[in-house]
Amino acid sequence: MQPVLEIFAADDFAPEEDHGPCPTDPLGAFLHGPLTMPDLFAPGGSRVTDTATATVFVEAGCRNGLETWRDRREVLDGTGCSSFCHAPSSAAGRVDDAVRLTLDTQAKDGSPVIELPLDQVRALVIGAQADLRSFLSLAGTRAGQHLPTHAAAVTAALTRALDPEPTE
Structure with missing residues (x-):
């Protein structure tokens, strides 16, 4: 129950009056708060490290919680960009x-980039989705x-926060 407590504690605030x-x-x-608010923050998230350079490209954080995993679908289907913190x-x-x-998209002198094969990223997103389903069941x-x-x-x-519905 520790991860559930962390999610609920992150959203433990007074909801708007209409709740x-x-x-x-x-x-x-x-x-x-967590039961009445429509959008919850789920601490945690993705981390991507270039093992050749030890550069961390994506870190779990305030704009990369578990609830943002669905944003990766827009990158996979080519309709959007996903920002991380x-x-x-x-x-x-x-x-x-x-x-x-x-x-760092705001770096003045350019920024390190890496490219990952689309199929590899898709497999990672599908794996994360399966993990979220297992977590919700438990x-x-x-x-x-x-x-x-x-x-x-x-x-x-x-379920509202993590939305593990199929991507395809």
């Missing part, structure tokens, strides 16, 4: 049959055991 009054019991108060301002974009990762089971009265709502909030 109803916050419960007064400690558990209800803790769950209120800031300082450095890393990004990924599709170039022919590859995905180009740029370490989290749902554990929520049923430890938070039976809130299990359905907790599972729904996690």
Whole structure:
């Protein structure tokens, strides 16, 4: 349940008024924000390192939480670019049959880049999607055991945040 607690703790804030009054019991108060807010932050995320140079191109962070994994689909299908955090301002974009990762899109003197084969990146995204499905299944089971009265709502909030639906 530790990863679930981390996700919920990251989203433990007072929701907007239209989400109803916050419960007064400690558990209800803790769950209120994450259960009522439409978009959740899920700490963690992708990390991509060029093993030849030990350069970290993508780091888990504020704009690269687990909830952003779906942004990679737009890169894979060639319709978008995916940004990852800031300082450095890393990004990924599709170039022919590859995905180009740029370490710092705001660098004045250019920035290191690497290109990964599209099929390799697609396999990684599909693997991440499968991992998220497994996580949600396990989290749902554990929520049923430890938070039976809130299990359905907790599972729904996690599913909303991580959205592991098929990409194809």
